[in-house]
Structure formats: C-alpha cells, structure tokens
Amino acid sequence: MGLGILGRKVGMTQVFDDTGALVPVTVIDTSECLISQVKTADKEGYTAVQVAVGTKKPQNVKKAAAGHFKKAGMAAKQWSREFRLPNTTDVTAFKSGQTLNVGMFQKGDKVDVVGTSKGRGTQGVVKRWGFHGADATHGVSDYFRHGGSNGANTFPGRVIKNKGMPGRMGDVKTTTLNLKVVDVKESDNLLLVRGTIPGHINSWVMVRHTNRRPTPAERTWVKA
Numbered sequence: 001m002g003l004g005i006l007g008r009k010v011g012m013t014q015v016f017d018d019t020g021a022l023v024p025v026t027v028i029d030t031s032e033c034l035i036s037q038v039k040t041a042d043k044e045g046y047t048a049v050q051v052a053v054g055t056k057k058p059q060n061v062k063k064a065a066a067g068h069f070k071k072a073g074m075a076a077k078q079w080s081r082e083f084r085l086p087n088t089t090d091v092t093a094f095k096s097g098q099t100l101n102v103g104m105f106q107k108g109d110k111v112d113v114v115g116t117s118k119g120r121g122t123q124g125v126v127k128r129w130g131f132h133g134a135d136a137t138h139g140v141s142d143y144f145r146h147g148g149s150n151g152a153n154t155f156p157g158r159v160i161k162n163k164g165m166p167g168r169m170g171d172v173k174t175t176t177l178n179l180k181v182v183d184v185k186e187s188d189n190l191l192l193v194r195g196t197i198p199g200h201i202n203s204w205v206m207v208r209h210t211n212r213r214p215t216p217a218e219r220t221w222v223k224a
Contacts, residue, residue: 002215003104004083004208006033006053007191009115011201015182015192025182026197028113028207031189033100035222036072036080041087048085049094049221053204054078072096079204098222102189109181110213115198115205119171129164174198178210 007030017023030053037050054077058066061076069076074097085091105111125131125147134143150163159165176197183192191207199205209215 002209002211003219003221004051004206005030005100005102005104005191006051006079006081006204006206007031008053009197009199009201009203009205010190012196017182023182023194024196025192025194028191028193028197028205029189030100030102030191030207034074034077035094035096035098035100036069036074036077037096038091038094039082040091046084047087047089047091048082049091050080050082051100052077052080081206083208094221101186101220101222102184102191103186104219104221105181105184105191105207105209106216107181107183109216110178110210111181111193111207112175112177112210113179113193113197113205113207114173114175115203117170117172117174117198118200120169122167123169124166125164128166128169131164178212 007028010027010029012026014024033053036052039048041047056076056078126133126145133145134140180194182194
C-alpha cells in the first residue's frame with residue numbers, strides 16, 4: 001500500500017479547472033491526522049503505520065484504547081486505521097505523535113477513498129438491487145415492486161445463495177477507486193477529489209494512493 005491519510009468528509013462543491021470546465025469535487029479535511037503507532041517486522045511481524053484522527057471525550061474512551069494512546073503520548077482519537085508497508089521500508093523516521101502531511105498528495109494524483117456508505121435501512125429489491133418489477137398491465141395487482149419467484153424446482157429445492165432479496169441496504173465498507181486529486185490546499189489541510197466518495201457529511205474516510213499506479217517517489221508522510 002502506498003501513502004495515505006485519514007480525513008473528514010466536509011461535503012461537495014465545484015471548482016473550475018485549467019481549461020475553464022466546471023468540476024464537481026468532494027472536500028476532505030485532513031486536520032490533526034497523527035501517527036499513533038509504528039509497527040515493524042521485527043516486533044509485530046509486519047511493517048505498518050497506524051494513524052488516528054478526530055477527538056474523543058476521555059470518559060468515552062475504553063481503558064485499552066486510553067492506554068494505547070497514552071503510550072503514544074497523545075490524546076485519545078476517535079478513528080484509527082493502519083497503512084501496510086513493505087517489510088523492507090525504513091520506518092525509523094516515523095514517531096508516534098507526528099502529524100501527517102496532506103502534501104503527500106499533489107494535483108493530478110489518482111487515489112482510492114475508503115469509507116462507510118450511507119445506511120438506507122431495510123429496502124425492497126427495486127431500490128436495493130435495481131429489479132425491474134412487474135409490468136403495470138391489466139390483471140397485475142399489488143405486485144408492481146415485488147421480486148417475483150425466488151425458489152427452485154424439486155432439485156435443489158432451496159433458494160440459491162446470493163439471490164437478490166429485500167434486506168438491509170448500505171452502512172458497509174465501500175471503496176471508490178482511481179479518483180483524481182483536483183487540488184491540495186496544504187495550508188488548510190484540505191484535499192479536493194473529483195466526484196463523490198462514500199459516506200455522509202462529517203464521516204471519516206481513508207485516502208490512499210491508488211494501487212493501480214506506482215506510488216510517486218520523493219513524497220513525505222510527515223510535516224518537516
């Protein structure tokens with residue numbers, strides 16, 4: 001996995017690119033994203049950088065998490081994730097409490113954004129899976145948005161697995177791939193990404209360099 005950072009989805013807006021075209025963008029606030037732990041292959045068995053973001057009231061922090069952040073010398077954070085690195089990566093320059101630098105991204109980069117999709121509650125097959133529904137013709141009554149028959153014959157005599165049926169929709173981990181970075185406002189810790197990303201406003205997201213392209217060289221994780 002390449003470089004990455006955690007942030008808060010602020011919302012959507014629009015900007016003009018160099019050609020004057022109007023571009024819809026999502027604004028991600030990456031303020032106070034800190035390194036909470038550095039894992040090495042010698043100690044943990046793999047190399048990774050654990051980062052955390054957000055604030056949390058001390059009375060709402062579990063003892064195990066409170067001890068973890070206390071050991072890192074920082075206040076308890078609301079959300080944390082790991083970025084796996086090759087075991088050959090030199091992580092000696094990383095220390096707990098360092099602030100990640102949104103400047104690791106530059107205009108034109110391609111990123112993947114990971115978040116939790118909006119919860120839609122229990123939905124039918126038309127909204128959940130895009131079923132066509134029954135024809136609204138003569139003789140059809142109260143069956144317009146039904147899923148139709150979902151069983152089988154004597155063999156196998158059961159409903160096939162993964163059949164589209166009504167149920168809970170959304171509120172799952174979702175990744176939007178290969179989005180373009182439109183602008184990086186390093187002074188405000190803001191990242192502008194073209195298009196939409198998972199989650200509701202103020203939800204936490206993870207932004208990482210896409211694995212479809214090599215990670216740009218000479219980029220730094222932390223601020224100087």
